[in-house]
Structures are given as structure tokens and as C-alpha cells.
Amino acid sequence: MCRLNPGYKALTIFLISLILSFEYNYYINFTIFILAIILMLLSKVKLKKILISFLSVVIMALGVFFTGYFYGNGEIGNSVNDISKIVVTIENRESGLQLAARILAYAGLGFLFVYTTNPRHFILSLMQQFKLSDKFAYGIMAAYNFIPIVRSEYKNITYAYRARGVKRNIFMLPMLVTAIRASENIAMAMESKGFQVGSSRSQYIKLKVDKIDYLLLILMPFLTLYIVIIF
Incomplete structure (x- = not known):
């Protein structure tokens, strides 16, 4: 399978x-x-x-x-x-x-x-055999890659609160800041690699x-x- x-x-x-x-x-x-x-x-x-x-x-x-x-x-x-x-x-x-x-x-x-x-x-x-748009495909992959980042950031924030003795944990704001920074880094990396929607691209992995x-x-x-x- x-x-x-x-x-x-x-x-x-x-x-x-x-x-x-x-x-x-x-x-x-x-x-x-x-x-x-x-x-x-x-x-x-x-x-x-x-x-x-x-x-x-x-x-x-x-x-x-x-x-x-x-x-x-x-x-x-x-x-x-x-x-x-x-x-x-x-x-x-x-x-x-x-x-x-x-x-x-x-x-x-x-x-x-x-x-x-x-x-x-x-x-x-989906991209190669079913002609899914690059914009949607890379968006889905970027969202999927955010999962381990958010999980790791959640652990780091939890440990930081414990080290400072903070009982009231506020996770949304620091995790939101981390997500925004990560998305900006991904966007800059894709732009620096010459990513353009609709342009012909070579594939490292061909299925x-x-x-x-x-x-x-x-x-x-x-x-x-x-x-x-x-x-």
C-alpha cells in the first residue's frame, strides 16, 4: 500500500x-x-x-x-x-x-x-497527476509544516511559564506571533527561490x-x- x-x-x-x-x-x-x-x-x-x-x-x-x-x-x-x-x-x-x-x-x-x-x-x-494549482498545493504543505512548529512552540512557552512561576498561561498571543514570523520566513524563502504561480517548475520528486x-x-x-x- x-x-x-x-x-x-x-x-x-x-x-x-x-x-x-x-x-x-x-x-x-x-x-x-x-x-x-x-x-x-x-x-x-x-x-x-x-x-x-x-x-x-x-x-x-x-x-x-x-x-x-x-x-x-x-x-x-x-x-x-x-x-x-x-x-x-x-x-x-x-x-x-x-x-x-x-x-x-x-x-x-x-x-x-x-x-x-x-x-x-x-x-x-495531486500536483503532478491531478494538476492541482501550485498556489493551493504549497499552501497546504506550508499549513501542514506549521503543525510541528506550533507544537514545539507550545512546549517552549509552557516551559518558560513554569521557569518563571507563572500560573496563568497565555498561549494565543506568543503562538500567533510565532506563526506570523514563520509564515513571513516561508514567504521570503519561496520568493528568493523564484516561486511564481503558474510558471513551469521542475520536480525533485517525480511520482x-x-x-x-x-x-x-x-x-x-x-x-x-x-x-x-x-x-
Whole structure:
């Protein structure tokens, strides 16, 4: 999965997700979820990382399942023991499983793409194969590179407040100043390198589209559609 073209991989996963949005068969959704985990393990993603990532997703899926299980159709009937007891039917269970399985399937596909894709290569693929404008592409890359800068600055400010014994921490103003300075430095660096929107540029990293990318783009969505129609 890591060797696939990021842009075509994203398009393949998007088409599969689009097909799944029209299907309520929880067997298919659970299968997609399990296959996503298997592919992540084959791509050498650490099991601990996968478990931590899916912890909140599983909790959300369980919450949605029990909500659909007890309140799927909203029917309330009479019972010998308790007149206000909620009647749990097979339809409620099916409704809960459908909603929970859909959450797991979409989360599995999303994490599969995130953990097997280099963000920089994904942006480059959008530029080279899908003709994304340089202005938007480099803007996205600059915003992505701001994340570690902001994280590091947050730690530095926290340590500075602790060293000075300041209990009231004010983070927004110094972090805003740091972000403005970093953006100015990036803009000056791009201008000094001769960056111009719309001009022809050479690429240090050239991403190729192999036959396997075309094959998966055609085969996987059609296979998913075939399974959805059959079941």
C-alpha cells in the first residue's frame, strides 16, 4: 500500500467509500474494516498504533450500536413486569449493527490511507497527476509544516511559564506571533527561490503511476459494487 501512487490510492478509497454509502449490509462493512486492518499490518503499521487509533472509533461505534439497538424504531409496548419497558426487536439490532459497521468501515479506510501515505507525496501526486494549482498545493504543505512548529512552540512557552512561576498561561498571543514570523520566513524563502504561480517548475520528486494503480482503481470499486449488488 505504501508504494502505490497516493493520488490514485485516495481516488480508489473514495470510490469504495462512495459505493459503501449506498449499502447497509453490515457484513460487507465489517469485512472492509477487517481488510483495512490486515492491509495496515501488511504495510508494517504498528499494532499498538492501530489499537490506539481505533479505540475512540470502537467506543463511538458501540455507542451508536446501543442507541440503535434500544431506540432504533422508537416503539414502546406493554409488558407484564414493566409497562414502560422498551421492546427490543430484531429491527433494532439490525439498525444498530448497520450504523456501527458503517462507522468502523469508514474509519478503517481513512486510517488505511493516512497510515500508508506520505502527506508530502500525496500533495505532489495531486500536483503532478491531478494538476492541482501550485498556489493551493504549497499552501497546504506550508499549513501542514506549521503543525510541528506550533507544537514545539507550545512546549517552549509552557516551559518558560513554569521557569518563571507563572500560573496563568497565555498561549494565543506568543503562538500567533510565532506563526506570523514563520509564515513571513516561508514567504521570503519561496520568493528568493523564484516561486511564481503558474510558471513551469521542475520536480525533485517525480511520482509515477504504475499498472497496479490503474488496476486497483478499476478493479476494487467494481469488485465492491459487485459484492454490494450480489448481497
